[in-house]
Amino acid sequence: MLNKEQLADLAEQFPTLKENGSDTYEEFNSLFEQLDSEKHAETSRWKKRIGSVTGTYQVQGIAVHGADEIVHTIRVEEEVAFSNWINSSLSQDTDLKPHLPVNPEGGDLYQKVSDGLIICKLINLAAPETIDERGINKKISIPTQNSKI
Structure with a gap:
């Protein structure tokens, strides 16, 4: 869920959203790529922090539905x-x-x-x-x- 500041930032980045209440396809695509990039960057930072913990080991597996790899840090x-x-x-x-x-x-x-x-x-x-x-x-x-x- 986005907070008010995040919504205001998005409205600045995509003026047609604020004016028309909708986005162009190009703006939507740009927004998606930006958010996807931020998500992957945060995931990478998180994985590095988890991997750097001492006194642990990891167990890997595949989720029951088969779409995701699961990693447990113990x-x-x-x-x-x-x-x-x-x-x-x-x-x-x-x-x-x-x-x-x-x-x-x-x-x-x-x-x-x-x-x-x-x-x-x-x-x-x-x-x-x-x-x-x-x-x-x-x-x-x-x-x-x-x-x-």
Whole structure:
């Protein structure tokens, strides 16, 4: 959404918009190219800032609809902290014996939470009885696990 200053700048750059309430094709095309260029410049600056963060690694993939590439930047210290917190908070849960402990390094966290059991347990830890324990699928079969791929 454009603010008032941005609209005023556009009105100065494209006088027919202000006078006629519409733009010529050439003005519209020029505006589009300018905005597209600004967008790409900002995206490049943002990517450089993200890429320069220390203590991180990136995981890349393709969006489900296939049109966009997705890049996740993961902070190692957060991965370690979450893994340690899960290990200490859920260590007594007998349903999670096959999942725990979570190795704080090497992406083990993402493998262990992939079947949803740890996530369900964390939700119930934060807000008891949010998820009915009887409805949690605690033993994932191979066909069920493969259907998530």
